[in-house]
Amino acid sequence: MSRSRPSFRGRTVVITGAARGVGAQLARTLSARGARLALVGLERGELAAVTRSLVGEADYWYADVADAEDMFRTARSVARRFGRVDAVVANAGIAVGGPFLHADPAAWRRVIEVNLVGGANTARAFLPALLDSRGYYLQIASLAALAPTPMMTAYCASKSGVEAFAHALRAEVAHRGVRVGVAYLTWTDTDMVRGAEREPMLRELRARLPRPAGRTYPLAPAVDRIADGLERRAHHIYAQRWLRAAQFFRAALPAASARRAPNYMPALESLASPAPASLLTPSGAPSSTPLATPFVGPGGAADAAARSVGWASVCSRNP
Numbered sequence: 001m002s003r004s005r006p007s008f009r010g011r012t013v014v015i016t017g018a019a020r021g022v023g024a025q026l027a028r029t030l031s032a033r034g035a036r037l038a039l040v041g042l043e044r045g046e047l048a049a050v051t052r053s054l055v056g057e058a059d060y061w062y063a064d065v066a067d068a069e070d071m072f073r074t075a076r077s078v079a080r081r082f083g084r085v086d087a088v089v090a091n092a093g094i095a096v097g098g099p100f101l102h103a104d105p106a107a108w109r110r111v112i113e114v115n116l117v118g119g120a121n122t123a124r125a126f127l128p129a130l131l132d133s134r135g136y137y138l139q140i141a142s143l144a145a146l147a148p149t150p151m152m153t154a155y156c157a158s159k160s161g162v163e164a165f166a167h168a169l170r171a172e173v174a175h176r177g178v179r180v181g182v183a184y185l186t187w188t189d190t191d192m193v194r195g196a197e198r199e200p201m202l203r204e205l206r207a208r209l210p211r212p213a214g215r216t217y218p219l220a221p222a223v224d225r226i227a228d229g230l231e232r233r234a235h236h237i238y239a240q241r242w243l244r245a246a247q248f249f250r251a252a253l254p255a256a257s258a259r260r261a262p263n264y265m266p267a268l269e270s271l272a273s274p275a276p277a278s279l280l281t282p283s284g285a286p287s288s289t290p291l292a293t294p295f296v297g298p299g300g301a302a303d304a305a306a307r308s309v310g311w312a313s314v315c316s317r318n319p
Contacts, residue, residue: 009034017092065118134177195297
């Protein structure tokens with residue numbers, strides 16, 4: 001298929017997490033193919049810049065996917081702006097790394113809220129429009145859904161969850177003409193992955209992964225394959241081709257990881273930041289007091305910053 005062919009001409013695509021990374025690159029790729037874009041995210045300046053970079057009709061909405069009412073308001077506003085929605089890409093996601101024992105409970109829960117609950121909120125808000133258009137819902141998952149990794153428990157749980165959610169939703173809506181797909185990516189050259197590379201514990205974790213899982217792959221080819229899958233309304237999209245083979249071995253991957261983990265977990269634990277003693281309960285377990293655990297990359301930082309100023313004052317469509 002020619003990359004320059006305007007294959008999405010006249011179709012409206014919603015992309016969450018569109019301020020940077022996969023979401024921003026996908027917006028540019030689909031815009032070049034003729035799509036109208038509705039971009040959703042938490043970084044108003046970045047969203048505006050991405051919107052200005054597009055060649056076709058586009059607009060952006062500042063919204064928190066973890067807030068169901070906010071997503072319903074966004075879906076209504078998108079419908080008023082574009083009239084119809086042909087495809088939705090649930091791409092928004094954040095990550096935090098470290099031992100589960102000492103994880104900040106609030107940060108751990110927020111990863112689940114954004115990645116898993118946020119995907120469900122996105123589907124719930126836009127599903128009426130997709131039923132009208134007999135459209136396509138694409139859930140962005142990860143290699144983490146196929147091969148869960150230690151020190152990334154929240155991220156792995158969320159990505160396994162969204163994969164299962166999308167498969168279940170597919171069975172519910174297929175008879176009504178809506179198709180549902182899951183896209184899988186491994187380490188791809190985005191701000192989140194570059195942020196992970198700056199964390200000693202996550203950098204060491206990646207170094208312990210067998211090839212090809214430990215490599216960082218270029219963004220543009222991965223997004224081209226996602227765009228091609230959108231065109232086909234595919235059930236499964238593999239941003240890196242070798243991930244297709246990983247599907248056949250997924251039942252054995254968690255056991256293989258568990259066998260190897262004792263060889264490198266002491267090194268990972270030594271690089272992780274322990275919970276301060278003042279924030280542990282008398283039993284030695286983490287308390288419910290939030291720790292200053294940073295999310296990985298600038299997207300995670302933007303999520304934390306947006307919540308710190310209060311959603312009532314910031315959740316709105318661009319002026």
